[in-house]
Amino acid sequence: KKTKLPLPPGSFGLPIIGQTLSYHRALNVNAGEDWFRRWMTTYGPVSRLSYFNTPTAILAGASGNKFIFSSAAVTAKTTASMARMIGRRTVQDVVGDEHRRVRALILRFLQPDACKRYVAGMDAEVRRHLDAQWKGRTTVAVMPAMKDLTFDVMCTGLFRLGRDDSENDAIRRVLSTEFQQLVKGISVVPLNLPFTSFSKCLAASRRGRRAVSGIIEERRAKLEKGQSSPADDVVTHMIAEGLPDEDIIDNVMFLMIAAHDTTAALLTFLIRYLDANRDAYEKLVYEQEEIARCKAPDEALSWEDLSKMRYTWAAAQETLRLVPPVFSILRETTDDIEFGGYRIPKGWQLLQPTSTTHWDPKIFPEPGRFDPARFMDTSVVPPFCFIPFGGGPRMCPGNEFARVETLVAVHYIVTRFRWKLAPGCDGSYARFPLPYPSQGFLIDIETRNHQTTNG
Numbered sequence: 001k002k003t004k005l006p007l008p009p010g011s012f013g014l015p016i017i018g019q020t021l022s023y024h025r026a027l028n029v030n031a032g033e034d035w036f037r038r039w040m041t042t043y044g045p046v047s048r049l050s051y052f053n054t055p056t057a058i059l060a061g062a063s064g065n066k067f068i069f070s071s072a073a074v075t076a077k078t079t080a081s082m083a084r085m086i087g088r089r090t091v092q093d094v095v096g097d098e099h100r101r102v103r104a105l106i107l108r109f110l111q112p113d114a115c116k117r118y119v120a121g122m123d124a125e126v127r128r129h130l131d132a133q134w135k136g137r138t139t140v141a142v143m144p145a146m147k148d149l150t151f152d153v154m155c156t157g158l159f160r161l162g163r164d165d166s167e168n169d170a171i172r173r174v175l176s177t178e179f180q181q182l183v184k185g186i187s188v189v190p191l192n193l194p195f196t197s198f199s200k201c202l203a204a205s206r207r208g209r210r211a212v213s214g215i216i217e218e219r220r221a222k223l224e225k226g227q228s229s230p231a232d233d234v235v236t237h238m239i240a241e242g243l244p245d246e247d248i249i250d251n252v253m254f255l256m257i258a259a260h261d262t263t264a265a266l267l268t269f270l271i272r273y274l275d276a277n278r279d280a281y282e283k284l285v286y287e288q289e290e291i292a293r294c295k296a297p298d299e300a301l302s303w304e305d306l307s308k309m310r311y312t313w314a315a316a317q318e319t320l321r322l323v324p325p326v327f328s329i330l331r332e333t334t335d336d337i338e339f340g341g342y343r344i345p346k347g348w349q350l351l352q353p354t355s356t357t358h359w360d361p362k363i364f365p366e367p368g369r370f371d372p373a374r375f376m377d378t379s380v381v382p383p384f385c386f387i388p389f390g391g392g393p394r395m396c397p398g399n400e401f402a403r404v405e406t407l408v409a410v411h412y413i414v415t416r417f418r419w420k421l422a423p424g425c426d427g428s429y430a431r432f433p434l435p436y437p438s439q440g441f442l443i444d445i446e447t448r449n450h451q452t453t454n455g
């Protein structure tokens, strides 16, 4: 329905370029929060701009979040670069009943009951990684190490790429290499010219898709021979449910992007904040040592152990507030909408920065301070203000998987090692658009003399 309401205030900037370059430049020097603050000081909480050559509105604050997570006239939107690298049939792209169906297929492997079954496998992966990449070393680049870890946890848990045969190891290596490249292209301008970084990402995407296609063939053969069941893993489940191969590939590619760098960023920045906040560090170590004390050497963590890690998860949530791996959420209007006294036409994008609530001193006093106590009782956090996993029907279905993985990893890191920022590493970071610390966040480590800890 057409209304007479005005468009939001703002500017579309220069043709084609709009505000894309200036916003991305700000992200690259970790000034995204300031960029939005300045924009909103000029134009107010509801404003317009041009992002990737598309009219875009910002609906800042809790009411804006609530609106985009609950309005029937708003749907998901993927950047053009993501769509070309990952595909156009991912759970994030499809809508309505199709979205519900694909999401339910994926959720079956991500809800708490499924995550319970992953704990032992995650435990083994974390120990294996710490033995291979931390033990005996004096310095560790945390982000690359966490990326390797979360990639392997995802392959083992979600995709059941076993550790027991060299073929699976080879597939892991191919996928890991291609995704390191792919992730660099998430929000670049999709210019497929020779030697652009985007063309390298597209080439990586093609190789990654071939590897995923190989996994599908192998899983289909097993299913047909009765050697596997749809309940075994998400790929076999999608095959059994009759999803076309191209859709399965798109979804596996999407899950691989969604599941590993985000959690790697959370773990890296949690380690960074614990280094800088000794009080929180001591509390968290105390909690983990109490759990370790009750375990036999080499006994894996259990689901019950995880339920005792309240302070650790509060510290992780505080990290997600301060450095959300996903800086802003993108949506699209499917109809004209009205919000805050303005009209936002059908087909516009909505760009929702998390920082407008995460860093609002009225919601989180002294927002720059790392204070896990804010999340010890989450019922006091006002609704729609803490949105690292998004919200509404498209809220991240991997939040429980990420929680379990984070708790298991932190347990072994803090009970087995001490760390401090390495000389010459300043702990700063940039966004591409995921946060990446300078030098990968380099730390000096020493092994703890742990009589009480397992592993």
Ligand code: HEM
Pocket (backbone or CB within 6 Å): 076, 091, 092, 093, 103, 106, 110, 158, 255, 258, 259, 260, 262, 263, 266, 324, 325, 326, 329, 387, 388, 389, 390, 391, 392, 393, 394, 395, 396, 397, 398, 399, 401, 402
């Ligand atoms: C700390 C880790 C993670 C963060 C911060 C995160 C954040 C997000 C955000 C902000 C969204 C968009 C939500 C929206 O549009 O409202 C999202 C979507 C999604 N995430 Fe995550 N995520 C994380 C881990 C994971 C993991 C481990 C998985 C899978 C194992 C996963 C799978 C997905 C999927 C499938 C979607 C699309 C959901 C849909 O469109 O219905 N994420 N995530």
